[in-house]
Amino acid sequence: MSSNNHERVSEIRASAFEFDRSIELRPDPVGSLSSWTAQLGAGWRIANAVNGGLLLALAGNALRHELDGDRGHGDPLSISAYYLSAAEPGAARLSTETLRAGRQMSTGQVSISQDVGGTRVERLRALATFGDLPPAGDAPPSWTAPEIPPPEACVRASEAPAGLLKHADFLERVDVRLDPATAGWATGRPSRRGQIRGWLRMPDGREPDPLLLLLAVDALPPVGFDLGLAGWMPTLELTTYVRARPAPGWLQLALTSRYHAGGFLEEDAEAWDSTGRLVAQSRQLVRTTVPSR
Known part of the structure; x- marks a missing residue:
């Protein structure tokens, strides 16, 4: 260097x-x-x-x-x-x-x-x-992002249970809005489908770029919450692919998990920019604790 x-x-x-x-x-x-x-x-x-x-x-x-x-x-x-x-x-x-x-x-x-x-x-x-990534708008077509309500119709992180906010200073650094259809876990009603979707932007107006995408793929609540899991879920390994420079505006995020066994689960993340282009993907291995009751 x-x-x-x-x-x-x-x-x-x-x-x-x-x-x-x-x-x-x-x-x-x-x-x-x-x-x-x-x-x-x-x-x-x-x-x-x-x-x-x-x-x-x-x-x-x-x-x-x-x-x-x-x-x-x-x-x-x-x-x-x-x-x-x-x-x-x-x-x-x-x-x-x-x-x-x-x-x-x-x-x-x-x-x-x-x-x-x-x-x-x-x-x-x-x-x-x-x-050298292609600029926003020059990325090849990708599959369509899942349809979710617009940010103003989604659940703000500030509306999360007080017990969660008490231990998540991070949620004050980002503007996260969750799709209500995947936020039931916050009121004790997880869907157990292993899905969390939402929107992300920075509250101070900082626009997304490739480095911010590295934060974004790990910015939503753990997908394990929608599986009825609780407690500390540390990441063991996280691999991220950045596909293109994102356009300005909101990032749309989708988390899924298909397999949880032996105290481990995988969490797959996809991020689309404001033009609907897929700009990042990730997979992480997470250590889990006991299911919530």
Whole structure:
């Protein structure tokens, strides 16, 4: 990675948007050109852990600076992250490495760690391929998004049960609207079909881009809630494919799960932009607890 990429970090710091400030990178004063520091904000917590989508976006930002360079490989195409331990609010260190620099795509890895009682604990490690995504509107046609009510007719996150809001500071950072047909779990009536659908935008007007898509695929409540599950459901692994740069406006999200057994379930996410184009897909493996009664 060239020193020019470190100089570009200063451009991010001037952002007026909270998301950009939350994935801000600073050169590590005691590390190499591939080492960074960041500050994980308490406002992005679910329970006591920082949201996995925010961590994925932070990892993607570090790899963007690592892999972009003169080749123009600044967009995540595919990123697979393993969540090794729960990240806490506070300082974090990121280390990146270029594994392959090609003409059309480059591949790298990133590690996020935190100091815990004098011991460095790794929180996330990801492997990703970056390239140059087609602009909004140039993506090939995709299958149609499911029909859901418009955002103004959906359930706001602020209307969630008080017990959930108490442990989800993250919901104050995003504007989430849930399809009423998939929000019965919030009042003790899960459909048990394994489906949650809704809309997402940033409340401060920050428009979606490829890095925000990495947050979006993990922004809705866990699909396990609609299966009648309760309690902490940590992500073990999350793979995301970004298909195109999204157009401005609301993102439409759909979560599904087809298989839950042995204390694990898969959660598939799809994201469409305001033009109806599929812009991201993901699958994550989730550890579950006992069903709710």
